[in-house]
Amino acid sequence: MRYAETGFNLEIDLTRGNIERVATDPKDTELYLGGLGTNAKIIWDRVPPEVEPFSPDNLLIFGAGLLCGTPATGCNRTIVTTISPQTKLMAFSMMGGFFAPELKYAGYDKVIFRGKSPDLVYLWINNDKVEIRDASHLKGKGAVETAEIIKKELKEPKAQVAAIGLAGENRVFFASVEQGRSSASRGGMGAVMGDKGLKAIVVRGTKDINLARPAEFMELCNDVMEYIKFRNDNPIPGVMPILAGLGSPQEMKVHDEKWHTENFMWGNSRTRRKDFWNKEIAAEWMNTMDGMRKRLISCYNCPMTCGATIQPPGLPTYMMKCFTKLTYTMAAMSDLEFGLGIAQSATEYGVDGFSAPQVMAFALELYEAGILTDEDFPGMPSDNNGRFYWLLDRIVRREGIGDILANGTYWAAKEIGNGAEAYAHNNIKKHEQLPLKLSMLNPIYFLMYCTGEKINITQIEGQFPQAPFATKEEREEFVKDWFQVPDEKFKQIFLDWEFRGEKSLPLYPTVQMCCDIVDWQERMHYIDDALGMCAGLSSFPLKPPYHIHNYPKFISSGAGIDMDEAKLTQAAKRYRTLVRANNIRRGLRRKDEKPPEDHWKKRFPELEKELLDTYYKFKGWNDQGIPTKESLHELGLDFVSEDFVKRGILTDSQEASPKETPSKKEKE
Amino acid sequence: MAEKKKKTIKTIKINVDKCNGCRACELICSAFHAAPKYSSNNPARSRIRVIREPLSDIYVPVYAGEYAVAECAGRDKYTIDGKEYDECAFCRASCPSRGEFKEPDSGLPLKCDMCEGEEEPLCVKWCTVDALTCEEREEEVEEDVKMEDIEIGMASMVDRYGLQKVMDTVARMSKKA
Ligand code: SF4
Numbered sequence: 039m040r041y042a043e044t045g046f047n048l049e050i051d052l053t054r055g056n057i058e059r060v061a062t063d064p065k066d067t068e069l070y071l072g073g074l075g076t077n078a079k080i081i082w083d084r085v086p087p088e089v090e091p092f093s094p095d096n097l098l099i100f101g102a103g104l105l106c107g108t109p110a111t112g113c114n115r116t117i118v119t120t121i122s123p124q125t126k127l128m129a130f131s132m133m134g135g136f137f138a139p140e141l142k143y144a145g146y147d148k149v150i151f152r153g154k155s156p157d158l159v160y161l162w163i164n165n166d167k168v169e170i171r172d173a174s175h176l177k178g179k180g181a182v183e184t185a186e187i188i189k190k191e192l193k194e195p196k197a198q199v200a201a202i203g204l205a206g207e208n209r210v211f212f213a214s215v216e217q218g219r220s221s222a223s224r225g226g227m228g229a230v231m232g233d234k235g236l237k238a239i240v241v242r243g244t245k246d247i248n249l250a251r252p253a254e255f256m257e258l259c260n261d262v263m264e265y266i267k268f269r270n271d272n273p274i275p276g277v278m279p280i281l282a283g284l285g286s287p288q289e290m291k292v293h294d295e296k297w298h299t300e301n302f303m304w305g306n307s308r309t310r311r312k313d314f315w316n317k318e319i320a321a322e323w324m325n326t327m328d329g330m331r332k333r334l335i336s337c338y339n340c341p342m343t344c345g346a347t348i349q350p351p352g353l354p355t356y357m358m359k360c361f362t363k364l365t366y367t368m369a370a371m372s373d374l375e376f377g378l379g380i381a382q383s384a385t386e387y388g389v390d391g392f393s394a395p396q397v398m399a400f401a402l403e404l405y406e407a408g409i410l411t412d413e414d415f416p417g418m419p420s421d422n423n424g425r426f427y428w429l430l431d432r433i434v435r436r437e438g439i440g441d442i443l444a445n446g447t448y449w450a451a452k453e454i455g456n457g458a459e460a461y462a463h464n465n466i467k468k469h470e471q472l473p474l475k476l477s478m479l480n481p482i483y484f485l486m487y488c489t490g491e492k493i494n495i496t497q498i499e500g501q502f503p504q505a506p507f508a509t510k511e512e513r514e515e516f517v518k519d520w521f522q523v524p525d526e527k528f529k530q531i532f533l534d535w536e537f538r539g540e541k542s543l544p545l546y547p548t549v550q551m552c553c554d555i556v557d558w559q560e561r562m563h564y565i566d567d568a569l570g571m572c573a574g575l576s577s578f579p580l581k582p583p584y585h586i587h588n589y590p591k592f593i594s595s596g597a598g599i600d601m602d603e604a605k606l607t608q609a610a611k612r613y614r615t616l617v618r619a620n621n622i623r624r625g626l627r628r629k630d631e632k633p634p635e636d637h638w639k640k641r642f643p644e645l646e647k648e649l650l651d652t653y654y655k656f657k658g659w660n661d662q663g664i665p666t667k668e669s670l671h672e673l674g675l676d677f678v679s680e681d682f683v684k685r686g687i688l689t690d691s692q693e694a695s696p697k698e699t700p701s702k703k704e705k706e
Numbered sequence: 707m708a709e710k711k712k713k714t715i716k717t718i719k720i721n722v723d724k725c726n727g728c729r730a731c732e733l734i735c736s737a738f739h740a741a742p743k744y745s746s747n748n749p750a751r752s753r754i755r756v757i758r759e760p761l762s763d764i765y766v767p768v769y770a771g772e773y774a775v776a777e778c779a780g781r782d783k784y785t786i787d788g789k790e791y792d793e794c795a796f797c798r799a800s801c802p803s804r805g806e807f808k809e810p811d812s813g814l815p816l817k818c819d820m821c822e823g824e825e826e827p828l829c830v831k832w833c834t835v836d837a838l839t840c841e842e843r844e845e846e847v848e849e850d851v852k853m854e855d856i857e858i859g860m861a862s863m864v865d866r867y868g869l870q871k872v873m874d875t876v877a878r879m880s881k882k883a
C-alpha cells in the first residue's frame with residue numbers, strides 16, 4: 039500500500055482527448071518526495087529546452103504535495119509547474135485552498151496536461167470518473183464566476199475548481215490560476231493553461247488517504263497544533279506585526295498599512311512616501327477594510343485565517359489574501375477603497391497581483407515620459423483610478439497597447455524600445471518583483487535575489503530575521519527558544535549581528551555565514567514545496583511549527599519512507615539542483631543572477647562577486663552557476679551531467695564551458 | 707412521585723460566526739473513526755459536515771444524527787440574515803433523499819457518537835478557533851413520564867384504531883417484552 043500519496047497520476051492529452059491513470063514509481067517518491075520535487079523530475083524527463091512555453095509539448099502539472107490530505111495542519115498546497123512564457127524557465131507557483139487534498143481524496147497525486155485542445159474545455163475529475171467537457175459556454179467568463187457555474191451545472195457544490203479568467207484565455211504572461219481563496223499567480227501558469235484550451239479543472243474525491251504509522255503521526259500533529267497555539271499567544275516581540283505571528287502575511291487581519299505604504303514603493307516601484315500616513319488616512323482605510331471584509335477564512339485544515347471574503351459595495355464578493363491588498367492601491371497612487379475594488383476585477387480576470395499593477399504603472403510612466411503617446415491610449419480616462427481600470431481591460435483582452443503590456447514589463451519594454459527598457463527596472467529573470475527599494479546592501483538578500491529560482495523573494499526568505507535586533511538582551515531573548523535552527527551556529531551569528539560597527543551590514547554576516555543562512559532558508563522552502571506545506575507555517579515566518587527536526591518524522595510516519603535530517607536535506611538538494619538543471623538547460627547563467635540594479639543604493643561590486651563565487655562553490659556549482667559533475671554524481675543525478683555533456687554545457691575533460699549552444703539562446 | 711435521576715448531557719456549541727471553513731473537523735472525525743484509529747482519513751466519511759459557501763458567507767457545521775428510513779414528506783428552506791440556505795441544510799438525518807452522512811462506498815448511515823472514549827469530541831479539539839466548543843452538564847431527569855401525557859397519546863390511538871385494537875397491541879407487545 040502507498041501511504042500519504044495515492045501512487046497515481048492522471049495524464050491528460052488535450053490534443054487527442056486522451057485520459058490515462060498512471061501508477062508512479064515509489065522510488066521517485068524516495069528520491070524527490072512529491073509536489074515540486076517530482077514535478078521537476080517530470081519536466082526534466084519530458085520537456086527538453088527546445089520546447090517553447092506555448093508549444094503543445096510543454097506540460098502543465100498540478101501536483102499535490104506528498105503530505106497533502108493527511109492530518110498535518112496547513113498541508114494543502116498544489117504546486118503548479120510549467121515552462122513560463124515570461125521567464126522561459128521552469129516556473130512553479132504554489133496555491134493553497136482546498137484543491138490538493140481533494141485531488142488526493144479523488145485518488146491522484148498529480149494531473150499532468152500535454153497538448154492543446156482545439157476548443158475550450160474543462161476537466162472533471164470525480165473519483166475514478168474523469169472526463170473532458172465542453173467549456174465553450176464559459177469563454178470570457180471570470181475565474182470565480184466560472185467556478186460557480188461549473189459547480190451548479192454538475193450539481194457538485196463540494197467540488198473544488200481551479201480556473202482561469204480572460205487573462206489566461208488570452209495568454210497574458212502574468213495570468214493566474216484562481217481557486218477559491220487561493221491562486222497560483224506567479225510565472226504565468228494561467229497563460230499556459232489558456233494556451234492549452236483548458237478553462238478549469240474540477241475535482242471531487244471521496245476516497246481514503248492512508249498513514250504508515252498513525253499513532254506517531256498524530257502525536258506530531260498534536261505537537262504542531264499546540265505550538266501554533268503557543269505562537270498565537272506569544273507573538274515575537276520587536277518585529278513588525280506581520281512578521282511576529284504565523285501564517286501567510288496576515289494582511290487581511292492586521293492593519294499594517296502604515297508600514298507598507300511608508301516603506302514600500304508607490305507607482306512603478308518608484309516613489310517612497312515616508313510621511314504618507316496620518317490619522318485621517320488611518321481612519322478612512324480602517325473603515326474601508328472593516329466595511330468590505332466579511333469574514334476571515336482559512337485553507338483546508340488550518341486555523342490561521344490568512345484570507346478574507348471581500349465585498350466591495352456594488353460589486354460581487356471575492357476572496358483575497360496577502361499583499362494584493364495594497365499593490366493596486368500603491369501602483370495607482372490611490373486609496374484602499376480603489377485597491378480592493380479593482381482587485382475584484384483582477385481576480386475575475388485572473389492576473390498576478392504583483393505583476394499586473396506594476397505593468398500598468400510602468401505604462402503610465404512611459405506615457406509621462408513621452409515614450410508612449412496619446413495614440414497608444416485612445417479613449418483612456420484622465421483620472422488615475424479610471425486609467426488603471428482601462429489599462430487592466432486592454433491588457434486582459436490584449437487590445438492595442440494592452441497586447442504589448444500583456445507580456446510583462448521586460449518584454450514590453452523591448453518591444454516598445456525608445457528607452458523604455460530603463461523603466462522595466464524592477465525585474466529579476468524577466469519577472470516583476472516586490473516594489474521595494476532599499477539603501478544598504480544586505481548580503482543575505484543579495485544571494486537570495488540572485489540565485490532564487492522561485493523568483494519571488496517571499497518564497498525564498500524566512501527563518502532568519504531580516505534585520506538585527508537592537509539590543510543584546512533582545513537577541514538573547516530571541517535565541518532562547520529558537521530550536522528550529524538546523525545548527526547552533528546560527529544563534530551565535532544572530533547574537534553577534536549589530537546595526538553598526540564591525541559586525542554590521544554589509545560585511546557581517548560574513549560571506550560564509552551568508553551562504554549557510556541562505557542555504558537553510560532555501561532548503562526549508564523547497565521541502566515545503568515537495569510536501570505541500572504552506573510556507574506560512576514553515577519556511578516563511580520566524581520560529582515556525584514545522585522545521586528540519588520534525589519534518590523527517592512527519593515523512594517517515596506519514597509516508598512510510600525512512601527519513602532523517604541528512605537524508606531529507608539531501609533529497610531537497612537533489613530536486614533543488616534538478617530545478618536548476620532544467621533552467622541551465624534553458625540558458626540560465628551567472629549573467630541572469632542579479633537583483634534589480636536599483637534595489638539597493640549602496641552596492642559593493644567586489645563583495646557581491648565574492649558572495650556569488652563562494653555561494654556557487656558552496657552549492658557545488660561552477661562559476662557560471664552550473665552544477666558540477668561531482669556534485670551531480672553525489673546527488674545521483676548522473677543523467678543530468680550526461681545530458682549537459684551532450685549539449686556542450688559541461689565538457690568531459692574540464693568542469694565548465696560557459697558557451698551556450700544556439701538552441702538555448704534567448705529568442706529575443 | 708416520579709424518581710429523579712442524574713444524567714450527563716453533552717452539548718456541542720456551534721458558533722457559525724467563528725467558523726473559517728477549514729474543515730479540520732471533518733478531517734479529524736473521519737481519521738478518528740477509521741479502523742485502525744487514524745490509519746486513514748476521508749472527509750466524505752465524516753460525521754460532521756461543514757456547509758460552506760464562501761461567496762454567500764455561509765458556514766454551518768452540521769452533525770450526523772439519526773438514520774431516517776424515509777425522507778420527509780416536504781422540505782424546509784431557511785433564509786437567515788438574507789442568506790439563503792439549501793433545502794434541508796440544517797437537518798442531521800442520514801436520509802434517502804441525499805448523500806450526506808453516509809459511507810461513500812457502502813452507503814451505510816453515519817452518526818456522531820461524540821467520539822466515545824475521548825476526553826472531548828475531536829472536532830472540538832481540532833477547531834482551535836472555537837467555532838465548536840463542548841459543554842457538559844448534569845441534569846436531573848424524571849424517570850417516569852406524567853400519566854396525562856400518556857393518556858393524551860393513547861386517546862389519539864384509540865380514536866384512530868378503536869379501543870380493542872389498541873388493547874390487543876399492548877397485550878402482544880407486553881408478551882414480547
Ligand atoms: S497558514 Fe494561512 S495560507 Fe497557510 S494554510 Fe493556513 S490559512 Fe492557508
Ligand code: SF4
Nearest residue numbers: 725726728729731833
Ligand atoms: S474546524 Fe471549526 S473553523 Fe474549521 S470548518 Fe470545522 S467548525 Fe469551522
